[in-house]
Amino acid sequence: MASSPPRLFTFLLLDRFTMLPFAAAIDALRLANKMSGRTIYHWRLLGAGGDVAVCSNGARLALDAGLGADMPIGRDGVVIVCGGDAITTQATAPVLSWLRRQARGGATLGALCTGSHVLAKAGLLDGRRATIHWENQDAFAEIFSDVTLQRQVFVDDGNRLTAGGGTSSIDLMLHLIGQTQDADLVSQIADQMLHTAIRTGRDHQRLSVATRIGIRHPRLAAVVTRIEANLETPLSPAQLAQDAGMSTRQLERLFMRYLNRSPKRFYIEARLTRARHLLLHTELAVIEIAVACGFSSSSHFSKCYRERYGVSPYRERGVQKSGARAEWGVLALAS
Template sequence: MSEPEQRPKPYVFLLLEQFTLLAFASALEPLRLANWIAKSPLYQWQVVAGDGAPVPCSAGMAIQPDGGLEDLPREATVIVVGGVDVKRAVTKPVLTWLRRESRKGVTVGAICTGAQALAMAGLLEGRRATIHWDNRDSFAEEFPEIELTQNVFVIDGNRLTASGGTTPSDLMLRLIARDHGTPLANAVADQMIHTSIRSERDAQRMSIPTRIGVRHPKLASVIEKMEQNIEEPVSPSVLASDVGMSTRQLERLFRRYLNRSPKRYYMELRLNRARNLLLQTDMSVINVALACGFASPSHFSKCYRAQFGNTPYRERGTQAENA
């Protein structure tokens, strides 16, 4: 007696306005290639949008969805595809639909900034998750109950999150391997010329030496400590002592490789974090200042204006005008 034919596993991609095209393609193509290599419809997919209308991506072009927010079978997997200005793109109908489908037992995932939608719907409480590193600070401030990682993707039960860019391909390859075996996943990766499949343990960002273009272990160690201590900055003398240097030696090290003092570099890190929080959250300017290590709002405003040519209050106002 022949085995019953396996039904294709359904995926539903929910596109939010200004979604990232690269992340969407990175999630979809592994499914298509799996079908092609297996010469069997292992997967099927559809694209949906909140109102069923064409959805513009952040590159300007629009995708015509297959439909709107309809009832899904329990075996479906929903993938929310986010991008730029994600909070504005998440509507009440989207949140209602995500909550309804998750109650039915549908697996719900998100790529790039799509995790914001899942969090707003309350679907990541008490879960591990990830989001694009550029949105990590604001997300952590807004949803402290979520265990946010810096990994490329996270699978926590029936919740899936991938950080964006090309990382959705790694998530999908992991799911293909789970569904149909590692050889098929490897064959898909080979077709994609994806020479190294990242695991859930891999971090999103390049190493500090790669990012700054300098391979100096003590410099990298100091910068790592700066990045980990934004709210309560560490003094240059402590930073220097931790890597076995004098403050003067640390000063020369930064001047030589980064053309700025340790204090200036640290200040830039804090101000960039502040700008992200101002543009991506509803935190008050005072709370942003405190979160970035500034005890005085007036000092924060002065430093911010010197760095960006605008005050924090005007930055927030400009954001509202562009909304």
């Protein structure tokens, strides 16, 4: 092990990348070197253009090089795409071409947070298992049907690695380090990072339904879980109640007592939440989004959306596009 050459990690920092998953990933590598007393890993920072990458919180990081630099990755190298806000504008032709070239060269390709969108756009996740931040999962599933979306913290599919963002990159890096190093080193790194519960590729990103909505009623939590799994083809309150082994009236009382809304109101809010994610994170037409969220027509969808958010879906998308152009000077989502 001591004679093995250091493994090279190349972090591709897209514009407006999120700081937390990137910083957590690179610090896990730093600690691996420190705690082992030897250089196990090297890393470098690349960007699509310029000498500086700007993350979503406004911080600026100096880059080692741009995509045009002659910096070979090698078959043992790992490329990690770090995504963040406005990810659909970051999948530019130069970025996609560069990633495909690294794949042909045999490098392992990975992504943190929304970076999975760019790998999928390049066709590098077709027929593969992958994950992305939970907020982007519905949009990702609609756009990239050839990718098997999984909702775990991270996914290791051989030479394709994806992590959902946030602290999930710690778990991914500990997983990779543990493939070639002993378990004691992995534990030391986790202790240094105060990461007291190392998660595996089987752990889910989000808290349980009961924790998220603040209830401890198991039958109600089961109904909410069923609602979230059936947004495209909504189930009636009567069907939900029957499946839960109670009357419709009992179900309505549970929702009003614990959630202060009817099952029907809760259901439509869940569908509109998903619709908003699709609206802001995909290029799907409004009618396609309406159908994907269980609305029979774009007019009905628009009416419900306006009642919920105070703006029509068309206006919502237009405002987002105008804001993106003004702040970043890039093309935003096409309607």
